């Protein structure tokens with residue numbers, strides 16, 4: 001992880017710079033402009049590539065793990081599908097580490113990549129690994145609102161924006177005026193009003209629930225009325241005045257102040273502003289951003305002990321795939337930290353303790369009866385899916401599941417709605433197994449088949 005360390009922002013004196021994220025009253029987070037995650041990803045990927053180059057890691061890209069092989073109560077390998085050829089493969093090992101991420105896509109619309117799914121963790125669960133807190137989902141307050149039925153993904157606007165963006169809605173219900181036409185005294189900066197100590201940097205769950213509450217009460221903005229404003233004008237002017245002072249400008253005009261303030265904001269968040277403009281067609285330097293909460297991170301997952309081992313000996317879960325204590329908070333910048341801590345500080349040491357007792361036993365050959373049975377089980381499941389031969393697409397079922405989850409098991413949860421959701425998901429599951437249609441081959445590249453397996457697992461998780 002050397003290169004991301006180099007790319008983090010620094011103070012003039014050379015020390016790493018810090019910025020605030022939601023839920024903290026101190027600046028405690030290292031960052032790289034508005035692209036911290038991207039920089040970490042590049043750093044992690046280049047470190048991985050180096051290990052691949054040295055022969056220490058063998059990479060199986062375009063493979064999907066579809067089951068865990070358990071021999072005499074211990075995890076001893078996996079069954080994976082080559083996504084290009086469709087061939088099932090057996091991989092044997094003294095231990096299995098699952099680092100397969102979170103399952104936010106059970107809600108269909110989320111900020112996660114569409115490839116993020118629950119299959120690996122769910123298959124492990126079916127082999128006896130306990131799941132903890134599956135209901136525990138983080139809803140991020142700062143996302144671009146849903147714009148229609150065509151979407152498969154929602155976009156996160158970095159939480160760092162809440163450092164300088166002020167969140168507000170009109171004081172009047174169903175106010176259809178444009179944001180810039182609403183005078184200052186008719187704006188309700190509801191987070192600053194309700195939580196003066198934290199203001200716009202309240203924890204994510206508090207900011208998310210408050211936005212939902214305002215929109216449900218009729219104060220939402222935009223065409224869908226399911227959005228609130230994130231407005232940078234106040235801080236653009238504040239930064240502009242500071243810049244004017246720094247440059248010794250006497251009596252700068254409001255235009256000059258705004259211009260200098262824009263430059264400061266562009267330096268801090270320029271790439272995020274560009275992204276917002278590309279997606280919405282609105283210029284956030286001129287009009288406030290519209291934001292609404294979206295599913296972002298799952299804090300439930302496979303139960304693990306302090307060594308990151310599940311209750312199945314030899315089966316480990318790291319990062320967002322486990323239920324973890326570190327990620328189970330509501331603050332910014334904790335998830336990547338958990339991934340790094342699990343992978344860098346914990347597992348290299350704890351797995352050694354397990355292997356010291358295991359390594360003396362020979363590797364289990366992949367023609368062992370448990371490998372054969374596990375592969376047969378996976379093949380049966382794939383054939384069963386393919387043979388339904390119904391009329392509705394996998395996406396139809398995924399969207400329907402996501403709607404039930406969001407409406408009845410989303411930000412506001414009530415017993416009655418949860419009971420309804422259980423019944424509706426049961427019904428949807430039956431319909432899925434009776435009417436899903438998966439075109440394309442069983443033994444070859446088939447993204448519909450891949451999606452179908454994942455949606456089948458989401459249905460069971462949901």
Ligand SMILES: Cc1cc2nc3c(=O)[nH]c(=O)nc-3n(C[C@H](O)[C@H](O)[C@H](O)COP(=O)(O)OP(=O)(O)OC[C@H]3O[C@@H](n4cnc5c(N)ncnc54)[C@H](O)[C@@H]3O)c2cc1C
Nearest residue numbers: 064065099100101111112120156319320333334335336339
């Ligand atoms: C848009 C966005 C912004 C974020 N910003 C921040 C931030 O600023 N700070 C922060 O702390 N956190 C942030 N997070 C959260 C953080 O990025 C994730 O929690 C973290 O990356 C999880 O890491 P992971 O290695 O556990 O899983 P992932 O990064 O999700 O990796 C899991 C990998 O496993 C693969 N996989 C899944 N199932 C299988 C299978 N069955 N077989 C084979 N491979 C499989 C997936 O394809 C993926 O490559 C952000 C997340 C998103 C989506």
